[in-house]
Amino acid sequence: MVIITDYIELENAQGEHYIALELSGDLELVQSKTTNKMYATSRRTRISSTFTKEVAQKMIGKELNGSLERVEVEPYDYVIPDTGEVIRLAHRYEYFPAGSMPTETFQKPETSTENGARKLSLLKR
Secondary structure, X not given: OEEEEEEEEXXXXXXXXXXXXXXXXXXXXXXXXXXXXXXXXXXXXXXXXXXXXXXXXXXXXXXXXXXXXXXXXXXXXXXXXXXXXXEEEEEEEEEEEOOOXXXXXXOOOOOOOOOOOOOOXXXXX
């Protein structure tokens, strides 16, 4: 089961604003590689929507049948928000409705930015 936990207003490379929904998956218990202690987490991802802010706000808390699955992608740098540490990842999580599963590895889209990264700007709600 997946739940809509938040929304965020983003801006694409063409300067157009849109609303993305944040999705969270089921509870997972994971063992830390550094401390060997268990901790609770859940997979998270965002999906684009055609909703207004008002509609997106009303969607928070809704459950969706499906799951968030790990999908391998081209390696990219990710900055951990709390520490500022930069790590290299080669996966992301995507939402799949119940009964469907990823069939092939994600192919990195062509981009037009200087460093090859997609430009997504966060806007305040």
